[in-house]
Amino acid sequence: MSAADLSVLQRPNDRLRRRRVVNRLMEVLAWLAAAAAVFILGVVIWSVAKKGAGALSLDFFTKSYVGAFAADGVKQGLANALVGTFVVVGLATAMALPFGILIAVYVNEYAPRAIRSVVNLTLDVLVGVPAIVIGIFVFSLLVVAHGQSGYAGAFALAVIMLPFVARATIEVLALVPNSLREAALGVGAPRWRATLGIVLPQTIGGVLTGATLAVARVAGETAPLLFTCSLAAPGTHWNPSQPLQTIPVAIFELIEQADETSQAFAWAAALVLILFILFASLGARWLATRSRRKLERAFR
Amino acid sequence: MTSLDVTADAARRPFPGRRARLGDLVLQGAAGIAALGALVLVGLIVWKVISGARLAMSTFGLGFVWHVRWDPVHNVFGGGSLLYGTVVTSVGALLLATPIALGIALFLSELAPRWIRGPVTALVETLAAIPSVVIGLWGLLVLAPILRDHVNPALHSTLGFIPLFGEPATYGSNVFTAIIVLTIMILPIIASISRELFQAVPAELKEGALGLGTTRWEMIRGVVFPYSRGGVAAAVILGFGRAIGEAIAVALVIGAVTGVGINFFKPGYTLASIIANNYQGASSGVETSALIYCALILLVFSILVNLLAQFIVRRSARRLGGQP
Amino acid sequence: MPRNGKLVRSSLVVAAVAGVAALVVATTGTASAKVAGGSVNGAGSTFVAPLVSNWMSPVQQQLGIQLSYNAVGSGGGVSAITNKQADFGASDAPLSQFNPTCSSCVQIPWALAATGVIYNLAGLQHLHMTGPVLAQIYRGKITNWSSPAIKKINKGKSLPDKAITVVHRSDSSGTTYNFTDYLSHVSSGWKSQVGTGTSVNWPTGEGEKGSSAVAGAVRTTPGAIGYVDVYYAVHNHLGLFLMKNRSGNFVQPRAKGILAAALLDTHPKKDGSLSIVNPPKSRKYRNAYPICTYTYVDVQKSSSNATNIKKLLTWAITKGQSYGPALIFEPLPKAVVTFDKQQIKKIHS
Numbered sequence: 001m002s003a004a005d006l007s008v009l010q011r012p013n014d015r016l017r018r019r020r021v022v023n024r025l026m027e028v029l030a031w032l033a034a035a036a037a038v039f040i041l042g043v044v045i046w047s048v049a050k051k052g053a054g055a056l057s058l059d060f061f062t063k064s065y066v067g068a069f070a071a072d073g074v075k076q077g078l079a080n081a082l083v084g085t086f087v088v089v090g091l092a093t094a095m096a097l098p099f100g101i102l103i104a105v106y107v108n109e110y111a112p113r114a115i116r117s118v119v120n121l122t123l124d125v126l127v128g129v130p131a132i133v134i135g136i137f138v139f140s141l142l143v144v145a146h147g148q149s150g151y152a153g154a155f156a157l158a159v160i161m162l163p164f165v166a167r168a169t170i171e172v173l174a175l176v177p178n179s180l181r182e183a184a185l186g187v188g189a190p191r192w193r194a195t196l197g198i199v200l201p202q203t204i205g206g207v208l209t210g211a212t213l214a215v216a217r218v219a220g221e222t223a224p225l226l227f228t229c230s231l232a233a234p235g236t237h238w239n240p241s242q243p244l245q246t247i248p249v250a251i252f253e254l255i256e257q258a259d260e261t262s263q264a265f266a267w268a269a270a271l272v273l274i275l276f277i278l279f280a281s282l283g284a285r286w287l288a289t290r291s292r293r294k295l296e297r298a299f300r
Numbered sequence: 301m302t303s304l305d306v307t308a309d310a311a312r313r314p315f316p317g318r319r320a321r322l323g324d325l326v327l328q329g330a331a332g333i334a335a336l337g338a339l340v341l342v343g344l345i346v347w348k349v350i351s352g353a354r355l356a357m358s359t360f361g362l363g364f365v366w367h368v369r370w371d372p373v374h375n376v377f378g379g380g381s382l383l384y385g386t387v388v389t390s391v392g393a394l395l396l397a398t399p400i401a402l403g404i405a406l407f408l409s410e411l412a413p414r415w416i417r418g419p420v421t422a423l424v425e426t427l428a429a430i431p432s433v434v435i436g437l438w439g440l441l442v443l444a445p446i447l448r449d450h451v452n453p454a455l456h457s458t459l460g461f462i463p464l465f466g467e468p469a470t471y472g473s474n475v476f477t478a479i480i481v482l483t484i485m486i487l488p489i490i491a492s493i494s495r496e497l498f499q500a501v502p503a504e505l506k507e508g509a510l511g512l513g514t515t516r517w518e519m520i521r522g523v524v525f526p527y528s529r530g531g532v533a534a535a536v537i538l539g540f541g542r543a544i545g546e547a548i549a550v551a552l553v554i555g556a557v558t559g560v561g562i563n564f565f566k567p568g569y570t571l572a573s574i575i576a577n578n579y580q581g582a583s584s585g586v587e588t589s590a591l592i593y594c595a596l597i598l599l600v601f602s603i604l605v606n607l608l609a610q611f612i613v614r615r616s617a618r619r620l621g622g623q624p
Numbered sequence: 625m626p627r628n629g630k631l632v633r634s635s636l637v638v639a640a641v642a643g644v645a646a647l648v649v650a651t652t653g654t655a656s657a658k659v660a661g662g663s664v665n666g667a668g669s670t671f672v673a674p675l676v677s678n679w680m681s682p683v684q685q686q687l688g689i690q691l692s693y694n695a696v697g698s699g700g701g702v703s704a705i706t707n708k709q710a711d712f713g714a715s716d717a718p719l720s721q722f723n724p725t726c727s728s729c730v731q732i733p734w735a736l737a738a739t740g741v742i743y744n745l746a747g748l749q750h751l752h753m754t755g756p757v758l759a760q761i762y763r764g765k766i767t768n769w770s771s772p773a774i775k776k777i778n779k780g781k782s783l784p785d786k787a788i789t790v791v792h793r794s795d796s797s798g799t800t801y802n803f804t805d806y807l808s809h810v811s812s813g814w815k816s817q818v819g820t821g822t823s824v825n826w827p828t829g830e831g832e833k834g835s836s837a838v839a840g841a842v843r844t845t846p847g848a849i850g851y852v853d854v855y856y857a858v859h860n861h862l863g864l865f866l867m868k869n870r871s872g873n874f875v876q877p878r879a880k881g882i883l884a885a886a887l888l889d890t891h892p893k894k895d896g897s898l899s900i901v902n903p904p905k906s907r908k909y910r911n912a913y914p915i916c917t918y919t920y921v922d923v924q925k926s927s928s929n930a931t932n933i934k935k936l937l938t939w940a941i942t943k944g945q946s947y948g949p950a951l952i953f954e955p956l957p958k959a960v961v962t963f964d965k966q967q968i969k970k971i972h973s
Contacts, residue, residue: 023515030411033403034420037491040484041427047442048434102334110328111335119335121610122342128606129345130545132572133595136579137345140352140592147709159341166338192327220431222548223572227579231709233665233692248433248548255437255552256837259859263441270434281429285422371825372796373818445844470789471830471845556794556831567830577794577833578823580700584723587823 045274052271055264064236065250065265076261078269080236084150084244088229089219091154091240092161097211099158100165101200107166108173109195120170123163132223134159139227150240153229157221161214168210172203175295202298205291212284216277222248247273349599352592359586364593370558370574377590379571379597381558386570386598389475389550390543393482398536401487405494406520421495428488436552439481444472444553452476452565466563473555476564481549486539493535497528530616534609541605545598547572571598662932663690668701668714670835671799671853672735672919674951676714679944687939689932697834699796699822705729705922711929712937716798716919717822718897728925731896732967733918733960734940736886737953738877739802740854741915742862744842745769745784752777752874753865755810755902755914761788761849762807763814764828769847777868784847791841791850794831796822802901802917803851809902810914851915854878854952870902871910881913882954888912890959896920896967898960918960923971930973937968 057077064080107119138156146152176199184194225246230253232245247269254266356364360377367378404424408417448469456468469476501524509519525532547570555567556577571594579591666676673695683691696704698715699722705713706726719725741753757773760766766773770785793800801822808815818824832838835852839860842850854877857864866874875881888903898918903909921940923933941964945955956964 019515019518023517026517026520027411030403030407033400034407034412036400037404037427037487038420038423040487041423041430043442044427044430044435044438044484047438099334099337102331103338105327106331106335110331115335119338122338124606124610125342125603126338128541128545128602129342130547130572130598130602132545132547132575133349133599133602134345136352136575136592136595137348140348141344144707147707162338162341190321190323192323195327216429220433222431222433223576226576230580231667231694231696231704233663233690235690235692248431251433251437252548252552255440256832256834256840259836262836266437270437273431274434277429277431278426281426369825372823373821373825470787470847471791471841473830473841551833556833557826557829577831578796580696580703580795586723 048267048270048274051264052267052269055261055268056271060265060268065245078247078250078265078272080232080245081247081250081269082272083236083238084229084232085219085246085248087238087240088150088153088225088244088246089157089215091150092157092218093211093215095154095158096161096165096214097207100162100210101169101207103162103166104169104173105195105200107170109191109199123166126159126163130223131160131221132226135224135227138224143228148227148229148231148243150229150242150244153225153243153246154240156224156228157218160221160224161218164214164217165207165210168213169203169207172206172210172291173199175206176202202295205287205294209284209288209291212280212287216280216284219280220248220273220277222252225249226252346599349592349596353589353596355586355589356593357589360590360593364590365597368558368560370590372584372587375584375586377587377593379590379594381560382569382571382574382594383597384560385475385554385568386544386572386601388568389478389482389554389570390540392475392479392564393486393543394536394540396479396483397487397490397539400483401490401535401539402494402532404487404491405498406524408491408495409498410516410520410524421492424488424491427484428492432485432546432549433552435481435485436549439477439549439553440473443480444477447477447480448472456565463562464564466565469565471555471567473553473567474565475554475561475568478550478554478568478570479564481553482543482546485546485549486542489542490535490539493538494528494532497531497535498524501527530612533616534613537605537609537612541602541609544570544605545572545602547576551576571595571601662688662929663692664711664929664932664936665692666701666712666714666921667694667696667704667710668712669698669716669798669919670695671698671716671737671739671797671917672714672953673835674853674855674859675735675944675948675953678947678951679940682943682947683936683939686943687935689936691936695834697793697795698798698801702726702922705924708924711923711927711933713922714919715922716917717801718895718920719922720895720897721801721822726922726924729922730925730967730970732921732923732937732941732964733892733896733898733956734921734937734964735919735945735948735953736882736916736956737919737948738854738882738885738913738916739799739806739851740857740877741865741867742839742842742850742852742857743865744846744848745786745863746846748781748783749863751781751863751865752868754868755806758867759807759811759814762790762792762827762829763811763817764790786847789845789848790826790829791838791845791848792826792829792831793823793833793835793838795833797835798822798917798919799835799851799853800824802915805899806901806915858952867914869909869912869914870905871907871912872905873910875911875913877913877915878952879949879954880911882916882952884909884912885914885916886954886957890957892960892963896963925970926972928973930971934968934971937971938965941965941968 059075060077062079063075063077065076065078107116134156138152142152181194181199184198229243230249232243237244251266251269254262364379365383366380368380369376369378408421452468455465459465505523506519509523550570551573554569554573556569557567558569575591575595676693680691683689698717701713701715702722704710706724719731754777767788768785769783769788775783804820804824808820818827832841835856838850839852839856839862842848843860843862864877866876868874885900885903887908888900889898892898900916902914903912927933941956941961948955
């Protein structure tokens, strides 16, 4: 080989080096992006934990909120908000779950293709409606006539939960193989029996996952409750026909107060909320893996 | 055969008997009513919002959309500055979040060692689960002072020739803080959808490119991106939809001032956040109706955005010939 | 498959039990609410919130009434009472300022206080301010603390070369009404450009929701200026301007200044409203603080909870006033108390 031939090998190497540098640069940027996300999450959770842990005490969970101008020495906490969230979210789940499951049953078992796409489109539109608009909707629907209440707040949350529950159930129903339906019908079971007694039970895991995720999503929603369930009387109440204090609304209101106690309470409430949502999300994920594995094992 | 065909067949058999037929009717009826109920619900939402906005619509007409003055004393309301604020904050957040989200998605699908993928994916989804009121709380009390004292002056001194980074803020609540907060909120949405799309790219295509001697980045640029282009576009649009509808976090950090301005370090307002702040105590029927008019604009905007994302997903699925 | 059947059945049983339990709890919740004594539930002004909060405990002890209050702002209070969502609404702006308003309500002035103008300038105490200069600041015409207009009224104080951060309310607020009413009185430029209202088109500045938030914003922003009920200023150890009244004196928003201003109008109009803003130059008002206001409680004339409401209000305008001075609310003048008692008579079940 002559020197001229060797020089041919020279040029591509320069370009190759440049390409490798660009490649390495992009890899570094991707690593940085992931690091940034983890860092932000860490900072947020660390701030909430650090500022909130101090105000967590037995009083916090057992006494209810008296006010920013309470006389010194009065013990207060956010028990009213914890109880209220439990009641309102519980009611919302009770409203959204059967509704969502029925919609999923209809879409998967009964609906002709055209209607199926219409219902799917409706669910997608519903997901896209901002929570604050839903709050205004429920306000003009229920609150103008009957006043604020836990029921109105629960209804607003249920409207937000509905598409999540319905979609999750649709997905899981579609996973149930037709052989199961055929088998049920083959032994003479009527259609409704087959659906309710055989097909649906297979999906319990997926439905619970969808419901848990929807609960995690909705437990932190403030906007729909602002106009429907925010003027709560002090003291801890369980009665949903009155407006109940809820954790996200309590945080929103506490932020405005300029004094130390209120702000400490706001952070503590945020900490409790984050922990609950994390717990629920992890629980849902574990449920999802477990039910998927069960389905796979059953129908291998 | 779909499940529908299988079970529809059953209805034709004479075997079941009267009780069964009643049961079938009840279940189908109930399920059908539920599905119809969902449609009615959406219709009801649209109707209620339109009827609430009617007073403002008749008073201000379509001009509401670009008129800027929001004056409760003289009962003159215009949503122009709110629409401007919504668009500016959402587009700003989108421009910041998209590259970072794509970077995260690439990291999780291509670059990360296997043992790191699970935990980091879980962490990114945890970021998505943090409620907006908590991000707003953190943004107002932790982020805003840091931005005001350290970041904004630095940005102004280096990039001050761009009018966006004008006079540095004296207070922490402004458009820039809102943009950062929104970025944090939409980041995980775009990242998780993109990650799933990148993971769905067929391995043969990727290996083929690598086999030809491309670097990993060139393979990503040449194979992964074009393949998932539609889905990523839809993810970005969904993130945009999330940003425009965000009321609580933005209400806490944006400074609550109507008006159109270029300087990001000045406070602003958006459609969603003015409703959150002012609805409870609107001093006149016209102001309440004007706020619902804002909700109507928001509703139309989000529905359109959602439909656009659906359309793009469907079109790209068709082009690829099957499930993306 | 049989295992799943059992799962379905047991989860149905659990759901049924939970449902029944929830119903039981909800209904017993209803029962426990009707405890002896009664309750009165109100909403509205953040201005009067400190006073109402301090009333809760003595009202419980002396009257056996459970008083609850949500400080959502004057606008929220008027809206709540108009829509009958509360037993009373509290507002610093008279009902005539709101539209829609509560035409079936009685309006009762039940507390007297001042709006303080607060500032955050380290180390500078007892600064002076005049109405016209304040209007210029809030119009965005004066933007720096070292401006000559401010220096002129604060001779001897070293004002820093710092930008003024204007803070105002973003929600519908009676405090805003009082503040803008004053600015409209002292500045024709303000009056024509912005006007008076519970919510206005602010020429400049940043908005905060609630008096506490305004106080918090000013406290954490060096160089900020804001307006709040005086109590919030004192409670947060914020600098308070001495405002120049029409007699030429710079007055603190304290008992003496408020009581002097209250002399301006002691006879409420037929609808119950009074205006004591910016008293004229006169020996009688030489110590008056110019930004004082009454704050009102609005009650439906016909209410199912009338007995408790009347008990509460009668106590509030008499014994309740003694809780005021510690929070810089001054006792109502006798003539106002007499008028109020007549108004309370109009409430019936």
